[in-house]
Amino acid sequence: MSSFSIKITSQLNKIFKWNQTNNLLNPLVLEEDIDWSDKAINSNQQFANTINQFVEIRKNITTYCSLITKHYKDQGYTVWEYAKEKNNTQKEIHLVVKKHQEIILVQCKNDDLDITKDKISKFEEQSNHFLEKNSIFKNYNLKLRYTMSGLFLDESAYQYIKNSNHKIDYTIVKGNHSPT
Numbered sequence: 001m002s003s004f005s006i007k008i009t010s011q012l013n014k015i016f017k018w019n020q021t022n023n024l025l026n027p028l029v030l031e032e033d034i035d036w037s038d039k040a041i042n043s044n045q046q047f048a049n050t051i052n053q054f055v056e057i058r059k060n061i062t063t064y065c066s067l068i069t070k071h072y073k074d075q076g077y078t079v080w081e082y083a084k085e086k087n088n089t090q091k092e093i094h095l096v097v098k099k100h101q102e103i104i105l106v107q108c109k110n111d112d113l114d115i116t117k118d119k120i121s122k123f124e125e126q127s128n129h130f131l132e133k134n135s136i137f138k139n140y141n142l143k144l145r146y147t148m149s150g151l152f153l154d155e156s157a158y159q160y161i162k163n164s165n166h167k168i169d170y171t172i173v174k175g176n177h178s179p180t
Helices: 001-022 027-033 040-075 117-133 136-141 155-163
Strands: 076-081 093-097 102-111 141-148 169-171
Touching: 001 093, 040 076, 040 102, 076 102, 102 117, 102 136, 117 136, 117 141, 117 155
Parallel strands: 102 141, 141 169
Antiparallel strands: 076 093, 093 102
């Protein structure tokens, strides 16, 4: 746990303990016990900014995944919105698209964070786990795909994909790119 989240937790614990003891519901009653120093306020602001940024990224990836779902459906694919159904856009597999005997596990990417070779390894691990849980897809030709709003591959990831293009690739589909 980072130091600023520990400080916030400590401040909240003080407030809630005092309120429990005094049967109060208003946490601002203990204003004099709250650390109002510039460092603490900055720390609280950083925490709020981090939460807001996380929420914005989730909203952007959900919107981008919807755009990509339409993109694949328009190309004649059947699309399973896997991450949406599992209520988890933080995983590597967002969409499962199928056409004839081809299955593509898609990760949608709409931020400025680089895709590294380590992230590709996690994507491959999750795809193996997905196939274990969904054995019906083992008889299909499987491919992993990054669908991105820009080129977010670092050099090692680019080289890995270039050398493994039979099992993993990428496409760029412009969307409402929102930098982090």
